[in-house]
Amino acid sequence: MPWYQLVTLGPQAFRAYARLRFLPDPTAPGQKEPGGVLGPNAPSENDVLALALAALGEHTHAAGDLYFCMWDGWGTPPALRGMPMVTVPHRSYFLYSGALADFADWDSPRMAGITPGRVPPPAFIWPADHAWCIALDVDPHYAGVGAAPEAVAQLVAHPALDVVPADPTERQPDYT
DSSP states (O other), rough: OOHHHHHHOOOHHHOOEEESSSSSSOSSSSOOOSSSSOOTTTHHHHHHHHHHHHHHHOOSOOSEEEEEEEGGGOOOOOTTOOOOEEETTTTEEEEEOGGGGGGGGSSSSTTTTTTTHHHOOSEEETTTTTTTTTEEOSSSSEEEEEEOHHHHHHHHHHOOEEEEEOOOSSEEEEEE
């Protein structure tokens, strides 16, 4: 599969896909990402991901056995050296494992010596039973979600999330 599709929507193993938007989609080709569109009280990407993860947690038997990948392009603090790595074309990631509940602690001092408040969101999150996958590359204004149709429908209907169905065979909207 094209690497860009993998890092923005996840692997081709799912029957349904969606985009969890952090910003509204662009309204015109070539549009630049708007600054300050959401305002100072808008939820962070991690807050939005936490809501999505809570919903997706209902669609796995492995909520206590999750994997998280952090892109190595953010730099390598000394505490991360020697960690297991996952590599796909054009990207490498540090691999963490833990429980769904550990995401609430993602931005804490325990995160391998990275300054709290400056820990980027994970690039991939998936449970050991492969029931779903969240893919969050550094460039898009959304996270891709692959899952069962019921899980995607629940995300789309969630009143606090901005989620739209996605066709992984089509180019997704993006800002320049």
